[in-house]
Amino acid sequence: MKLQSNLPRQSPWIFAAPFMNAVILLLICFLFSSGFVAKSGIHIDSPESTSRLTGFDRAHVITIPSGSAAAIYFDGQPVTTDGLVALLKEHRDGERRAIIYHDRMAPGGRLVEVTNLAHQNGYAVALATVSPQQ
Numbered sequence: 001m002k003l004q005s006n007l008p009r010q011s012p013w014i015f016a017a018p019f020m021n022a023v024i025l026l027l028i029c030f031l032f033s034s035g036f037v038a039k040s041g042i043h044i045d046s047p048e049s050t051s052r053l054t055g056f057d058r059a060h061v062i063t064i065p066s067g068s069a070a071a072i073y074f075d076g077q078p079v080t081t082d083g084l085v086a087l088l089k090e091h092r093d094g095e096r097r098a099i100i101y102h103d104r105m106a107p108g109g110r111l112v113e114v115t116n117l118a119h120q121n122g123y124a125v126a127l128a129t130v131s132p133q134q
Contacts, residue, residue: 046128048130058122061075062118064102096123099126100114101128
């Protein structure tokens, strides 16, 4: 015996509305949340270069911003020169690579000093730059 429904047949579009609502909400969430990913709170105006940086995906980051204070940041934390030497020695057993982000207006002597400290502690050093504007 076949049972028949007396209810009117529903349109398949009734199921599309909740699906589209969920898709639009996910799209909005991903669009707005991508702007919240920040690299660091330190503003750096890096010099331009056409070279490419490879093999430094898990390297420590040393940042030298411009200014008269000539601060140094190791993996986002402010340090002094002596503190940087201690941290470089402390992290010696892990990844022994460092990327130096420096502002183009930062003192050149400070950049050379930090680079030499990293080399003296056995680190491979790369200077971070941005690609030139086309």
